[in-house]
Amino acid sequence: MLDKKYDHKLVEENRYQKWEDNHYFECGDTSKKPYSIVIPPPNVTGKLHLGHAWDTALQDIIIRFKRMQGYDCLWLPGTDHAAIATEAKVVARLKEKNINKYELGREEFLKECFKWTDEHKSIIHSQWAKLGLSVDLTKERFTLDDGLSEAVKYVFVELYNKGLIYRGERIINWDPVAKTALSNEEVIYKDVEGAFYHLKYYLKDSDKYLEVATTRPETLFGDTAVAVNPNDERYKDLIGQTVILPLVGKEIPIIGDEHADPEFGTGVVKITPAHDPNDFEVGNRHNLERIKVLNEDGTMNENALQYVGMDRFQCREALIKDLDAKGLLISIEKITHSVGHSERTDAMVEPYLSKQWFVNMESLSKRVLENQKNKETKVNFVPPRFEKIMNNWMSDCHDWCISRQLWWGHRIPAWYRDEEIYVGLTAPEGDGWVQDEDVLDTWFSSALWPFSTMGWPNKTDLYERYFPTDTLVTGYDIIFFWVCRMTFQSLEFTNQRPFAHCLIHGLIRDKQGRKMSKSLGNGVDPMDMIDKYGADALRYYLTTSTAPGMDLRFDEEKLTSTWNFINKLWNASRFVLMNIGTIKEINLTNLNQESKWILTKLNNTIKDVTKYMEKFEFNNVGSVLYSFIWNDFCDNYIEMAKFSSDAVSTQSTLLYTLTCILKMLHPFMPYVTDAIYDSLPIHDENIMISDYPVYDKQLVFKDSENNVNEIINFIRSFRNTLKENNIGSNYQVKINFKEELIIKMLKLQEKITNEDLEITKFKVSSKNYEAIIYYEKEITEDDLKLIEKQKAELQASILKRTNLLNNANFVNKAPQDLVAKEKEKLASEKLELAKLEQR
């Protein structure tokens, strides 16, 4: 028997261990059809946040549902080494101990990283368990483990051999704090206060000058030209002449290039090919020298004259002061402009000329776009609009910079000897080869996740059986980073999509709609919420509160009401258990009308819930279940069942309905449903491996449903009449029916009279039932007003409906059953009005 009160802590304690001990999460029953999901591997950088809880709860719901539907389910868990993110954390931790990464050396530093990883993996494991996730831990992978590293190397070498990976000197995004290159996707643009510095670039041997505006004056040491638009009347005659670079005194040419926009600023732009991507292109067109002025850490290098060694921002300040002193500064114009910042270190990113490895995206992205046109093989996004995000990105994407000047990650399988390059799975034969120091972008390995985790490139049983996966669940914020890249790598290397469905969810925000972040301090720890309300409540709330793809405003009050819902389920279960005696089997014959009614409702619910589960519309599942359980089962059926609880059919119906409810709720709230299910007198080994309810036509009774619906509505209007008219308990009633259910529910036995009494009457009626309530009472102004109001409403409705039915277009074009319904309704409204007028 269940405890008197629902206590989520008692319910959830030790239950996960039991599931694991029984190996319920493990896949491998080859007699069943396979279904697979790979977890988006959380970074080993820290604890899981609410976003993870949401994302993984969704997956657990899908996998538990499919498991109960009889699939052999693989939910493959794992973690991501998260190159730069983890490296930054470890560097910070070492710094606390006054240890510098470079002094420590590569090998020792990596040991520290692995130590960090192990600590965080175990935190993640315990959090997965708290959340109740049914991941198959025997299949767990880590992006840096041996198998995955082999896959990464294999892919790198293959792409290199196909000419899709190349090494080149380009302008990339440089993070001067982490001292590494970044991909475009790792740069966050933020509006910052800055300035346009207007400088004088004097023409050679002249007192005339060009006014050049720049936001980064410190790069002028790298200027190798100034550009004007060749069609700009103001300047076109100057093309071919030279100007003197301020302070430096060097002579640089004035060139004509379309890049200079006559409408923007002064129309003159300084060209710094080593520090700006556009200038780099201009430099290529005009064969300009590339002069770097910055070191890797963002300080000025030897080209910066006396400013050498200064930080870039210090230099800017000093330089401007000196330019001003020499009369070379015209003005400082305050502006806000958007400036790139490193996603991980938040440092201002510097466009920087550097030799890096790139993936040529042209053919890879084209293949994704082609594949999305094929209905049979495309990745199906839910909701579908997110496909556009992938397609847009794929139709306009730059080459992917994949090398990172870090230590934590997959080291690039390239070796150099003088001018020679060797790329291969293992080091080349011979002396003098030096391996590339750099590692790969962390997304390079995650892009292979759906198949590398299954043992690919080896043709393992796991890979053959579970790949391609069925569904991937992730937030819309990482469609570029991850979903796109998995898709092109999968198409390129396996000739298959990585997953058939991609369920996209939104972001969690705080109650005011702000993004949760450390700097705002508005983050909520899912473990605190589990502590307060239980994992079941948290999971149900997160997964049923929004439509697919929408953001979620986290609201703790709603967690409370979810807890209440579970408490309601708990108590309803207690009622059932207290009333079914020593039932041995479920026998659904000789059913009374209310049992037929709830079974009909139940089967319609099963049908709807299954439909919505298949479509990943969990918010709809939630509302259908909520109203069925609370309104139909608890408020109505249990109340009615109290009058027939000694009947076998009622006991069977109670138990049967509750069992189905528990099974449908199980994917959402695994703990409490397991606990209740265990205490039922009739049950399978475990709810999570029991059969999902199936719509049963035999248990649908249309007539009973209609009649009991009418009874319920009649009871409501009866109570409403008592309440609205302030009728005390000493009324008498005359009824035209013998329906026991109504009499019992309204406790009318003692009040029934057969006479017409000469006191105030109130009529309650429906299609089949009518009651006249007699009550000693003065009719007040308010009572009359109420009657007038009701009459007016009815009359308005009758008028509207009459007009509708007089409309030939409606009668001819609308579906016939709708027209019939309207007619029926009109008739009953007229009847009701007539009754009101009698009063």
Place this chain on the structure above:
RNA sequence: GGGCGAUUAGCUCAGUUGGUUAGAGCAUUAGUCUUACAAACUAAGGGUCAUAGGUUCGAGUCCUAUAUCGCCCACCA
């Protein structure tokens, strides 16, 4: 500049291929210990569905435009 989303009750959100009187939770009002549950029960109030047009017998839903808010991408010398 290109794209996407949102705008529905006091708040947070649903609303299916167009079809009853547009729903839920919380909040509000009035009543109730009714032996599963007072974190409950019973009943009630509350919405010109952002605005303006259009299509249709019929529009929260489809089309066009506008406004406000948010997000993504590109650009930003």
